[in-house]
Amino acid sequence: MVMETRWHNFTPAWICANITDGRFRLKSVLKTKWIKVPAFIACLGPLAYLAWKALHQELGPNPIEFVTHETGDWTLIFLVLTLAVTPARKILRRPELVRFRRMLGLFAFFYGCLHFSTWIGLDKFFDFAEMLKDVRKRTFITAGFTGFALMVPLALTSTAGWIRRLGGKRWQRLHRLIYVSALAGVVHYYWLVKSDVRKPILYGTIVVLLLLYRGGSWLYAKRSRLTGHPAPREGFVTAERPTTMPAAINKYRH
Amino acid sequence: MLVKKSADIPSSEITPKSLYMNRRKFIAGASAAGAGLMMAQRLVDLVSPWQMVLAGNKLSGVTRSPFSTDEKQTPYNDVTHYNNFYEFGVPKEKPADNARNFKTSPWQVSVEGAVNKPKTFDLDDLMKLAPLEERIYRHRCVEGWSIVVPWIGLPLNALIKVVELTSKANFVAFQSLYDPKQMPEARYAGIAFPYVEGLRMDEALHPLAILCVGMYGETLPNQDGAPVRLVVPWKYGFKSIKSLVKIRFVEKQPPTTWNISNAREYGFYSNVNPNVDHPRWSQAKERRLGEFLRRPTLMFNGYGDQVAQLYAGMDLRKYY
Numbered sequence: 001m002v003m004e005t006r007w008h009n010f011t012p013a014w015i016c017a018n019i020t021d022g023r024f025r026l027k028s029v030l031k032t033k034w035i036k037v038p039a040f041i042a043c044l045g046p047l048a049y050l051a052w053k054a055l056h057q058e059l060g061p062n063p064i065e066f067v068t069h070e071t072g073d074w075t076l077i078f079l080v081l082t083l084a085v086t087p088a089r090k091i092l093r094r095p096e097l098v099r100f101r102r103m104l105g106l107f108a109f110f111y112g113c114l115h116f117s118t119w120i121g122l123d124k125f126f127d128f129a130e131m132l133k134d135v136r137k138r139t140f141i142t143a144g145f146t147g148f149a150l151m152v153p154l155a156l157t158s159t160a161g162w163i164r165r166l167g168g169k170r171w172q173r174l175h176r177l178i179y180v181s182a183l184a185g186v187v188h189y190y191w192l193v194k195s196d197v198r199k200p201i202l203y204g205t206i207v208v209l210l211l212l213y214r215g216g217s218w219l220y221a222k223r224s225r226l227t228g229h230p231a232p233r234e235g236f237v238t239a240e241r242p243t244t245m246p247a248a249i250n251k252y253r254h
Numbered sequence: 255m256l257v258k259k260s261a262d263i264p265s266s267e268i269t270p271k272s273l274y275m276n277r278r279k280f281i282a283g284a285s286a287a288g289a290g291l292m293m294a295q296r297l298v299d300l301v302s303p304w305q306m307v308l309a310g311n312k313l314s315g316v317t318r319s320p321f322s323t324d325e326k327q328t329p330y331n332d333v334t335h336y337n338n339f340y341e342f343g344v345p346k347e348k349p350a351d352n353a354r355n356f357k358t359s360p361w362q363v364s365v366e367g368a369v370n371k372p373k374t375f376d377l378d379d380l381m382k383l384a385p386l387e388e389r390i391y392r393h394r395c396v397e398g399w400s401i402v403v404p405w406i407g408l409p410l411n412a413l414i415k416v417v418e419l420t421s422k423a424n425f426v427a428f429q430s431l432y433d434p435k436q437m438p439e440a441r442y443a444g445i446a447f448p449y450v451e452g453l454r455m456d457e458a459l460h461p462l463a464i465l466c467v468g469m470y471g472e473t474l475p476n477q478d479g480a481p482v483r484l485v486v487p488w489k490y491g492f493k494s495i496k497s498l499v500k501i502r503f504v505e506k507q508p509p510t511t512w513n514i515s516n517a518r519e520y521g522f523y524s525n526v527n528p529n530v531d532h533p534r535w536s537q538a539k540e541r542r543l544g545e546f547l548r549r550p551t552l553m554f555n556g557y558g559d560q561v562a563q564l565y566a567g568m569d570l571r572k573y574y
Contacts, residue, residue: 060347061332061543062399125547130536138534191534194397195444195515196344 030096039100043107046074047114064122071115072144076189076203078108079182083210090217102158105178109155112148140191147184150177179214182207310473310480313386316406321462322390323556328401330470332543337477338395339496340443341432348439349477356436358481358497367427367503370418377481381467384412388471389464389485394526394555396490396512398548400540405485406468411459419455419503426458427451427508428484429500445515451495452508452522453486456564462487462557465498488557490524521574525565526555530574 029035050070053059059066082104089097124131134141154175156162163171186207190200335350342349342356363380366372386406394400414426432448434440440447457463466485467474474480479496486493492512502508512520519533528538528551539548554561565573 061329061336062346062541064541064546065399122546134536137531140534195340196442197444198442 027094027096030094030099036099036103039103043078043103046070046111064118068115068118068123071111071118072189074111075108075115076182076185078104078111079178079185080203080206080210082108082178083182083207087210087213106155106158109151112151116148140188143184143191144188147181147188150181150184154178154181179211183211310468310475312472313406313468316386316388316468316471319387319389321560322388322404323392323402324390325392325402327390327404327470328543333401333403333469334475334477336399336401336543338397338491339477339479340445341430341437341440341447341449341497342477343439344443350475352437352439353476353480356476356480356497358476361481361499363482363498363501365413365417365501368420368423368505369503370420371416373417375413377467380413380465380482381408383416384408386467387464389466389487391485391487392552392555393485393487393491393494394540394551396492396520396524396532396537398535398537398540400542400551402542403469404471405464405466406471407464407466407485409461410463410465410484411461413465413501414459417503422505423503424455425504425507426453426455427500427502427504428453428495428498429502430495431497431499445511447511448499449495449511450508451484451493451510453493454507454564455503457486457561460561460564462560466494488525488554488561490526492520493524523565523570523573525561525570525574526551527553527570527574529553530571 085097085101089095135145186204336346337349339349342352361377362374364374388404388406390404393403428451430449463486466483482498483496484494510522513522531537537551540551541548
């Protein structure tokens with residue numbers, strides 16, 4: 001073991017990278033500071049796409065509807081991506097992925113803001129009385145508005161300072177509101193469409209799977225605690241880790 | 255030196271655990287695949303070329319009609335690329351693409367039911383029933399958008415006169431063509447096909463109701479309901495059934511597609527009415543394609559002077 005580490009230390013990085021497996025390289029890339037820059041730019045892609053279309057007058061016969069649908073879609077996609085970070089980092093055993101979670105979450109909020117302001121400014125043209133009526137009366141708008149409103153505190157408390165102030169446990173509990181937000185978003189979409197529900201069902205299935213993963217993960221950890229098996233901190237028992245001994249074996253040990 | 259030994263657990267205990275893990279991997283994998291698919295679709299949308307559907311043939315000898323509005327007509331390109339024609343796909347830009355090769359000739363319309371002279375009309379015969387007129391109508395979709403279209407057609411009552419109604423003809427039922435081979439995306443629409451619609455007999459006889467064979471001086475583009483459709487301007491657009499193949503005169507109120515799909519949201523009458531909201535959205539205003547601000551929706555889509563008496567004494571909240 002020790003020898004191996006030293007061997008790594010004294011070997012030029014490029015040789016090391018070439019002869020070790022792909023995972024090693026990806027890990028180091030994910031850990032670098034600059035990787036967030038292309039990620040950030042990629043997240044701005046949908047906005048650039050809309051801007052490009054607007055500039056070329058290709059938003060179609062009903063541009064306001066088009067922009068509303070696009071920004072709504074991307075809000076849901078970013079919510080899904082944010083929710084996918086934790087399962088992905090556990091299953092792929094890439095804890096570094098968590099570094100992208102805040103960015104993805106904030107982009108969900110960003111596209112949510114665009115979606116919401118399209119509705120306020122372009123669709124309803126600041127007719128607040130009518131909007132209030134809609135929020136109360138139209139269930140799909142109520143659902144969408146709820147989902148959006150719940151993202152506000154999460155965006156505000158997304159900084160390291162706020163994690164410190166709230167304490168990790170409480171912060172985490174607060175940020176579970178994203179589950180409600182995502183579900184509200186899906187319901188909002190489902191209630192909105194007239195008959196072809198394929199897309200809302202697709203979003204819904206993904207969100208439910210991602211939440212089921214969390215549920216399963218939690219149950220597994222709980223059962224492990226009860227039976228005395230320490231639950232692995234990242235993901236599940238893997239071939240690389242020494243397998244946990246069944247509790248029954250302990251009594252034969254001294 | 256530490257020698258690692260494999261854990262002394264019987265394989266029978268390990269296998270179920272790995273299966274357990276794999277199940278979760280599958281869950282996450284499926285989610286990731288789904289998210290990936292959505293992204294891919296976006297990319298396809300981004301690069302797919304925007305294509306223009308070629309216009310139809312010029313229609314000659316078309317007379318003007320006093321029923322026409324002088325409001326600004328919606329650009330042809332909008333009326334041909336923003337269509338609800340679910341047989342050819344639900345997204346509004348789809349019918350323009352998917353109906354490109356729709357076969358509209360030869361075309362026959364069967365007229366049957368409570369009439370003395372049932373007949374199957376060739377399209378040409380149908381077009382000779384009365385002089386073709388241009389009718390520039392407002393067209394209001396139940397979804398809250400509207401257009402102004404110079405339709406070309408003839409009064410539906412010209413056809414009704416020819417086939418001679420019997421005393422049992424209280425309603426008329428319409429049916430669209432449904433050909434799954436030509437309409438492969440119809441099965442995702444979430445509504446039943448063939449599309450069916452209906453009118454009360456006095457509505458069908460009203461001079462504003464037309465059998466429409468063209469628009470903007472030409473034959474109908476496929477995505478707008480070629481080769482012959484109904485246009486009933488005081489009702490929400492979905493009443494104006496497209497690509498007609500059957501007209502049947504009946505005694506009782508016939509079933510209609512959107513009413514079958516969701517009776518609470520779509521009634522048989524479906525007259526444009528700013529005072530009766532759709533359960534999920536207000537009908538008080540509409541967005542005219544090409545305009546920024548919503549404009550107020552007019553009772554009976556602005557045709558109240560002509561049609562209001564058809565509904566005298568009826569509770570339009572109940573008969574929405």
